Amino acid sequence: MKNDSRNESTVISCTAFAGTRRIAHGGVRQVALKAKTLLDRASRAQVLIFDDATSELIEVDFRGTPEQVTRRIGETAATQAESGSAPPAGETRGPGRPKLGVVAREVTLLPRHWAWLATQPGGASVALRKLVEHARLANQGKDRLRRAQEAAYRFLSAMAGNERGFEEAIRALFAGKRERFEELVKPWPRDVRDHAKKLAAVAFGAADAAPGRG
Numbered sequence: 001m002k003n004d005s006r007n008e009s010t011v012i013s014c015t016a017f018a019g020t021r022r023i024a025h026g027g028v029r030q031v032a033l034k035a036k037t038l039l040d041r042a043s044r045a046q047v048l049i050f051d052d053a054t055s056e057l058i059e060v061d062f063r064g065t066p067e068q069v070t071r072r073i074g075e076t077a078a079t080q081a082e083s084g085s086a087p088p089a090g091e092t093r094g095p096g097r098p099k100l101g102v103v104a105r106e107v108t109l110l111p112r113h114w115a116w117l118a119t120q121p122g123g124a125s126v127a128l129r130k131l132v133e134h135a136r137l138a139n140q141g142k143d144r145l146r147r148a149q150e151a152a153y154r155f156l157s158a159m160a161g162n163e164r165g166f167e168e169a170i171r172a173l174f175a176g177k178r179e180r181f182e183e184l185v186k187p188w189p190r191d192v193r194d195h196a197k198k199l200a201a202v203a204f205g206a207a208d209a210a211p212g213r214g
Helices: 028-041 066-083 111-118 123-138 140-159 166-175 178-185 190-209
Strands: 014-018 021-026 047-051
Touching: 014 028, 014 190, 021 028, 021 190, 028 047, 028 066, 047 140, 111 123, 140 166, 140 190, 166 178, 166 190, 178 190
Parallel strands: none
Antiparallel strands: 014 021, 014 047
């Protein structure tokens, strides 16, 4: 069986489900081997492996022996590690500060924006970096909340889309209504419910910590 999203070598921790039953949790190789054992016994089993951080599906090639499965995982990890030092396609390293990983990209602005940037200390590049960094720091709480909600939503959509109360649970998740969410998921299959609550707890915690919430 093959899933069609994230590559297995990029994930530190993951969780595998066979139907609604959780069958493994841990590192990718460990989880892949447990899933492989199950699939060798029941080839028609529906196994999904989720990245614990994002809930994106992890692609694992289960063909061949367990050794072949883990070797492919290792080979993919090695390939990505080797290519990690190269800039992504379409990017070129600038001559200024290569050790800092500075890359050159085209930026399109209106004339008045360029005129303002030209008057800033250090020039346009320094000013843009300061603006981006300020926005990044200012939105950390919102970004954390969005990522947590999206992770919970991905898992819920994949594993609980047909469960009773699914749509209401999604609304409760995005509205930050923890008690309502937990009430709605209570009748769901135990392993799905517990994993959903674990992911949602991160989202609710981020919501409580976000600016304007308390």
